[in-house]
Amino acid sequence: MRYSIVYSSNTGNTRQLAEAIEQQLPTGDLLYCGAPDAAALQADVLFVGFWTDKGSxxxxxxxxLKQTGGKTVYLFGTAGFGQSQQYFDQILARVRENLPAGAVYGGGYMCQGRMPQAVRSRYEAMQAKEPENARYKMLIENFDEALAHPDTNDLEAAVAWAKGSLA
Structure with a gap:
């Protein structure tokens, strides 16, 4: 079964997942690996990676994704917030809305990913205006936690998920 790995990565997090998956899946069946391109659609199975943008x-x-009718699609992605599988599931559900009739959703994997420094600066500016607001402290703490992701455990889990998907 021929497959493609397609990904979009704003800060390199999703690219790390895609590269780890590419290195561990059977190379003889790999048709395409890279940025979104119509060439990837020649495969029967697509692993599609994304960075989270406004919850999708x-x-x-x-x-x-809108062009994947007749394909089996597995989604993987990264998000700056990562402390909740429920949050990841909500993102995957929104991304799935792009699949057309006839596409088969095979499952998804998500993990936390680091965010650009500009995000922390924005949080700090908000906190400076409202120092008593606990939400801003939580956002900064989450930003700092995300700096270590995707980590080795995230990458290993992504590979195990992808291997299990093809099995």
């Missing part, structure tokens, strides 16, 4: 995938991935 970015526009490039959304457009590719």
């Amino acid at each position: 995938c970015d526009a490039k991935v959304a457009e590719l």
Whole structure:
């Protein structure tokens, strides 16, 4: 069964997942690996990676997903917030809305990913205006936690998920 790995990565987090998956899946069956491109659609199975943009995938991935009728699609992604599987499941559900009739959703994997420093600066500016607001402290703590992700455990879990998907 031929497969493609397609991904969009804003800060490198999703690219790390895609590369780890690519290195561990059978290379003889790999048709395409890279940014969203129509060439990937020649495969029967697609692993589609995305970075979380406003609670869903970015526009490039959304457009590719709309063209996946007749394919089996596995989704993987990263999000700056990562302390809740429920949150990840909500994101995956929103991304799945881009799949057309006839596409088969095979499952998904998500993990936390680091965010650009500009995000922390924005949080700090908000906290400076409202120092008593506990939410801003939580956002900064989450940002700091996310700096270590995706970590080795995240990458190993992504590979195990992808291998299990093809099995």
